[in-house]
Amino acid sequence: MKVKGFTLVELIIVIVLLAVISTFTFRFVGIGAEMYATGASRLQLLEQSRFAVERITRELRNSVPNSARVTNGNQCLEFVPVKAAGTYYDAPFSSSSSASLDFVSLSTGWDEIVDDETSTASLVYPLYDRLFIYATQAIYIYQDESSFPRRWAKVEDDTTRESALTDLELEPDSYFAQKSPLRRMYVGKPPVRFCVEGTQLIRYSNYGWENPPDGDDGVVISEHLMNSSSGAISFRVINAELMRNNVVHIFLEYQSPNAEPLFFNQKIHIPNAP
Known part of the structure; x- marks a missing residue:
């Protein structure tokens, strides 16, 4: 009577083949998970940076004409709400x-x-x-x-x-x-200041008219900025003239955890109506 079954060699071959298939399968799943995590971090950074630019823009448009000025080597923007x-x-x-x-x-x-x-x-x-x-x-x-x-x-x-x-x-x-x-x-009202410090954009308020803001009192608006390390000018103000509005340029350079750059270059006009 002939006994049916698998030889030891056949079992080893099957185990090796299953191991190879599993490796490629998990690698495929891992690539998908990595792509999802990368996309999620990129989207989070994009939303964060958009919020920061929109926050500055809205506050600037409700500021006293001609009050916008830059300080700290063009890394801070100050204005009066x-x-x-x-x-x-x-x-x-x-x-x-x-x-x-x-x-x-x-x-x-x-x-x-x-x-x-x-x-x-x-x-x-x-x-x-x-x-x-x-x-x-x-x-x-x-x-x-x-x-x-x-x-x-x-x-x-x-x-x-x-x-x-x-x-x-x-x-x-x-x-x-x-x-x-x-x-x-x-x-x-008392002035407000947005400053790029290291990798953070910080908003300062309630520091009065005659004192610089205290570094411990700021609120972090966004992170992952590269302006300080790259030497980029964050804020620039073009003063108003008789036939020209007050113009504020905002340039914010971000970098994702995967070293992908993201730039925001915004120009804001403040009506010259003193």
């Missing part, structure tokens, strides 16, 4: 004028104009609002309190919005250096 905009009447333009004005504003989203130091934190970082009239250069926006005459002033006390027309009492002896041709006035 608008709290309210409108028209002024009876504003003081000489030391003999009354330190008050009428402010007409249809802007929504604000309910008061903040005075000066009201808390311990504010004593270190003055977080008051500034009123701007015809501030045509960044130097006028960031002038300190010792410079006079100025193109900005602040209210004497916190002032609550009354209606479309609000009476504002300014600090004693306050007056503006020059009139606006169209009587425009902007109320600006």
